[in-house]
Amino acid sequence: MSSLFLIGDSDKKSSKSDGSNIQNSTFSKLLNFAPPFCISFHQFEVMAEPAYTVASDSETTGEEKSSSAFPEIAIGIDIGTSQCSVAIWNGSQVELLRNTRNQKLMRSYVTFKDEIPSGGVSYQLSHEHEMLSGAAIFNMKRLIGRVDTDPVVHASKSLPFLVQTLDIGVRPFIAALVNNIWRSTTPEEVLAIYLVELRVMAESRLKRPIRNVVLSIPVSFSRFQLTRIERACAMAGLHVLRLMPEPTAVALLYAQQQQQLIHDNMGSGSEKIALIFNMGAGYCDVAVTATAGGVSHIKALTGSTIGGEDFLQNMMRHLLPDYDNLFSSRGVNEIKSMGLLRVATQDAIHKLSFEESVQIDVDLGNGSRICRKVNREEFEEVNQKIFEKCESLVIQCLLDAKVQADDLTDVMVVGGCSYIPKLRNLVKSICKRELYKGMNPFEAAVSGTALEGAVASGISDPFGNLDLLTIQATPLGIGIRANGNSFVPIIPRNTTMPARKELVFTTVRDNQTEVLIVVYEGEALKAEENHLLGYFKITGLPPAPKGVPEINVCMDIDASNVLRVLAGVVLPGSQQPVVPVMEVRMPTVDDGHGWCAEALHRAYGSNLDLVTVQKK
């Protein structure tokens, strides 16, 4: 006990450079080993007014907003795996906000080097390698809301900070290396710190408090991951108005541009079908949209966790076949070598978009040096699987949208990878079209979120520039476990939102009194290969032979993308439910949900099973 007090005491008195103090604070940090959601954001008070606190939705702010004559315009944020940007409708057009270093695109990372963690919005890296020293966490968009059995988390273990897995379906352990101490954090915390910086930056630019935001998210994000993004926003004092799949934000910008053409008497008002291919550092997404009159109707979405990071990792392993062995231990020197290789490889990949070959010369400092020429074909060969996956995403999206390449009016390639020649060519060849030139590939998604921010805030434009609408589609199917271990979708993928669908199930056992409804999201045929969203039991079924009770499971997604699952039981010949209807807002799962599904299966086996009722 007394030693604890001593630590607190010495913290106050002694200076940072005091060696003993470093040890003490190490100890106190070790005591706080649990992933700290409790990071104190009051630290940021020194940086800006007003005070930022980790708060839930406050009622008073809402009232203020509605009483104001001018509704607050929500800002749009594109949280990229590698880069972030912020934009707002400035009254006549979308404007990207710049940080104090005059950057519109800011690196996505947070360094824990100093007392107060700081991110790429405000912090100036002395050199690229500083980000790779172990003290900085990046690629948080790839880690957020994933459990430690996820292959994406495993791939992240080669990043120059600590990603530790127990492979049991709990959240991974993530830590930054500061003064030879692994300081634990979470993706939500890192994202929240970063969002606070973005918020401070936007507030100083716009000279008003910012509360409402529209964020772009990858198509493949599960609803659980969306709650993690919302959580990070809440920690940063931001209220999420909308989360838009990235290519749908680009689609909205396209819809606005087409409207503009009509206003300028340059376009026809007829329906246009466009394909958007969006690939950044972490994710690759495709959308097909049908657009007319400022309305973007999303016909289909496909997405996958592949991106520039995979190109980079494949290239690093190609250049240094012993990569995984060399970096299996994570000392300061290994991390430094890893960082050097990363920077050199990244540079080479960038150059290969514009040059046929490039010379790499990097001393990894551990006795090994890579000095060789790399050409574009080599890069394409090493990453062939990724390009194939991209192709399949485009083809699948066209198929899902029931659109032929010939039906397309425009084709867009946007995002951080959009200059890679092979990617441009494969999209062009599948779509049989030249690429659309009307938008900046790095700013398209954030511009779309800013438009949605203005529209969702109820802002109108005298020239009709905001008479816009996105009709979203569900990026993943949502359903329940039934017929043994199968996933039975109730709302299929690419269903127009808002949506409400139902399906009838029945019992598998005579006198079965309980059924377990386990809700999943995804595309896999086996239930457990999808994302678990939640579960509940319906109890008190009256004794009846198997197959007799009709269990009606209804899923409802409203325009704000809130999912509700309703389940009721009726016996044949009656219209009245025999037990009260269950209504559950999903997702209900918390962390460690990988465990949950397994535990449910073990505990209940097939005792509470369901089967679908075949339609007669």
Next chain:
Amino acid sequence: SLYEVPGIKLVVCLETPPVSILLVLEPHERVLGVDKSASQQEIKKAYYKLALRLHPDKNPGDEEAKEKFQQLQKVISILGDEEKRAVYDQTGCVDDADLAGDVVENLKTFFRAMYKKVTEAD
């Protein structure tokens, strides 16, 4: 001549050309009217205008907006598709519950089978 779709709360009139839309919401009437001579493009144009007006995003606080918009989706899923519209033209009715998702494919066969029966009986 107008279509009548049971279970739909909208009345839409398309005058061609130019396309103008008269939107009447009648909770009891449950009729959709679209001129049978309207072209695909005119139907699409009407749809987008209506979507902009009916979407819940554009009608905050309106509890019925969601249902109205979903009904519009049901309508356009038939009238916006040449084949389905043709089948519908021939049979004249729609099984509301079966409109969703993949079931629509079966609907086509269902309609065709039904249409056959009618002609045989004739």
